[in-house]
Amino acid sequence: MDLVIEGRVYFRGSLTRTRIGIEDGKITAIGRNLRGDELVDHGDRLLLPGAIDPHVHFRDPGQEAKEDFSTGTLAAAHAGVTTILDMPNNLRPVITSAQVADKRETVSSRAWVDFGLFGGLSRFSDIERMADDVAGFKLYMGSTTGNLLENDDRWIDAMLRRVATTGRTVSVHAEDDAILAKGPELDMEEHELHRPPEAEVSAIRRLAAMGTGARVNICHLSSAEGLAAMDGTGFTAEFTAHHLMLDSRFDRKGYSKVNPPLRTMRHREALMDGLKAGKLHILGSDHAPHTPAEKEKRFDEAPSGMPGVETSVPLLMGLVKHEFIDLHTFVAVTSLNPASVFGLRNKGAIEVGMDADLMVIDPKRMARIDAKHLYSKCPWTPFEGWDAIYPVATILRGTMIMEDENVASARQGQEVH
Numbered sequence: 580m581d582l583v584i585e586g587r588v589y590f591r592g593s594l595t596r597t598r599i600g601i602e603d604g605k606i607t608a609i610g611r612n613l614r615g616d617e618l619v620d621h622g623d624r625l626l627l628p629g630a631i632d633p634h635v636h637f638r639d640p641g642q643e644a645k646e647d648f649s650t651g652t653l654a655a656a657h658a659g660v661t662t663i664l665d666m667p668n669n670l671r672p673v674i675t676s677a678q679v680a681d682k683r684e685t686v687s688s689r690a691w692v693d694f695g696l697f698g699g700l701s702r703f704s705d706i707e708r709m710a711d712d713v714a715g716f717k718l719y720m721g722s723t724t725g726n727l728l729e730n731d732d733r734w735i736d737a738m739l740r741r742v743a744t745t746g747r748t749v750s751v752h753a754e755d756d757a758i759l760a761k762g763p764e765l766d767m768e769e770h771e772l773h774r775p776p777e778a779e780v781s782a783i784r785r786l787a788a789m790g791t792g793a794r795v796n797i798c799h800l801s802s803a804e805g806l807a808a809m810d811g812t813g814f815t816a817e818f819t820a821h822h823l824m825l826d827s828r829f830d831r832k833g834y835s836k837v838n839p840p841l842r843t844m845r846h847r848e849a850l851m852d853g854l855k856a857g858k859l860h861i862l863g864s865d866h867a868p869h870t871p872a873e874k875e876k877r878f879d880e881a882p883s884g885m886p887g888v889e890t891s892v893p894l895l896m897g898l899v900k901h902e903f904i905d906l907h908t909f910v911a912v913t914s915l916n917p918a919s920v921f922g923l924r925n926k927g928a929i930e931v932g933m934d935a936d937l938m939v940i941d942p943k944r945m946a947r948i949d950a951k952h953l954y955s956k957c958p959w960t961p962f963e964g965w966d967a968i969y970p971v972a973t974i975l976r977g978t979m980i981m982e983d984e985n986v987a988s989a990r991q992g993q994e995v996h
C-alpha cells in the first residue's frame with residue numbers, strides 16, 4: 580500500500596480509531612493493522628469524507644477578474660471541499676453540449692479539486708447530448724444574476740421529461756418569476772417583499788404538480804413555507820450557510836443582497852429545525868463572488884449573491900462544535916447526500932473502492948473567519964469574524980493538497996464522471 584492514514588475515521592456512521600489504506604488515489608482497505616510505504620498518524624483528529632459543494636459560480640470563463648477556476652478551487656480546498664459543481668450562468672450561458680465542451684477546455688487545467696459542470700436548461704438546449712457531459716442540469720424559474728430564465732410550465736414540463744430520460748438531476752432556482760415584483764427596491768426589506776416566500780412555494784408546487792419523473796433538487800431553500808411545500812414531493816432540498824445563519828437583521832446594504840433573500844428569524848429557525856430533522860439534504864454554498872465595487876453601488880443596482888465556497892463547510896463544522904447539529908448531519912449534508920443526489924459514485928464516503936478524498940479536522944482548532952486569509956479572489960465575506968473550523972489538511976485522491984491552510988501539492992483536479 581502506498582499510504583496509510585490513521586485517525587478517528589468516520590466509517591459507516593460512527594467515529595472509529597482505525598487506518599485507511601490508499602493506493603493510486605483510491606481507498607483500498609480500512610482496518611487497524613494496515614501497513615504501507617508511508618504511515619501518517621493523525622492521532623485524535625477526525626478523518627471525514629471530503630466535502631462536495633454542488634453549487635458554485637466561479638465566473639470562469641467570462642468574468643475571471645471576479646473568480647476563476649484556479650482561485651475558486653483553491654478556496655474550496657482550503658475549506659475541505661474536494662469536489663465542486665459549477666453553475667452555467669456564465670457571462671455567456673452554458674446551455675448546449677458545445678458550450679459545455681468549450682467551458683471544459685478553458686477551466687480543466689485550472690482545477691485544484693475535482694469538478695463537474697452544470698448544463699443550463701433553455702429552449703435551445705440539446706439535453707440528451709449534454710447529459711453525458713454534465714454533472715447535472717440547472718433550471719432558473721426566477722430571474723437572478725445572468726439571463727437564464729424559463730418560467731413557462733409547458734416548456735419546463737417538456738424539458739424535465741427529457742431530463743428524466745437521462746437520469747440526471749436538475750437543480751432548480753425555485754422562485755416563480757411571475758410572483759417576483761419588478762421595479763426599484765431601496766433596501767433589504769423591499770428586496771424581501773419583492774421576492775416573498777410565496778414565490779418559492781409556488782415554484783415547488785408547480786414542479787411537483789408536473790410529475791415529470793425527473794430528479795429535482797431545490798436550491799437554497801429560504802423559507803419556512805418553502806420547506807413545508809417540499810413534503811411529499813420526493814425532491815431533495817439544498818440549503819446555504821447564509822440562509823441558515825443570517826437573517827434580515829444582517830443589513831450591510833448591497834452586501835447582504837442575495838436571491839432568494841435573507842428573511843426573518845422565523846424562517847431561519849424553521850431551516851435549522853429542518854436541518855436537524857433531516858429535511859434539508861445538501862449544503863450548497865451558492866458561492867457568488869461579486870466585487871465590493873458592485874456591492875457598494877446603489878442598493879437597486881448592486882448584484883445579488885454572496886461568496887461561500889471557502890466558509891460554508893468550516894462554519895457548519897463550527898455548528899457541530901457548538902452542538903447545534905451533530906456530526907452525522909454534517910457528514911450527510913456535506914458529502915454523503917450530495918454524492919448520491921448527483922450520482923458521484925466514487926465520492927462521498929470513506930469506503931473501500933472510493934476516491935481517497937478526505938478532510939482532517941482538529942475539533943479544538945476553532946478560528947475566526949478573516950477575509951484576508953482566504954484564497955478566493957472575492958475580498959469580502961458576510962461571515963467576517965465568525966467562528967469556524969478549517970481542516971488541518973485536505974486530501975484529494977490520496978494526495979495532501981492543503982496542509983495547515985497552505986498549498987501542499989501540484990494542481991491535479993479532474994472532472995468527475
Ligand code: DOR
Nearest residue numbers: 723724837838867883884
Ligand atoms: O444571489 C444569487 N446570486 N442568486 C443566484 O441564484 C445567482 C447568484 C449569482 O450567480 O450571482
Ligand code: ZN
Nearest residue numbers: 752798799838
Ligand atoms: Zn439560485
Ligand code: ZN
Nearest residue numbers: 634636666865
Ligand atoms: Zn446559484
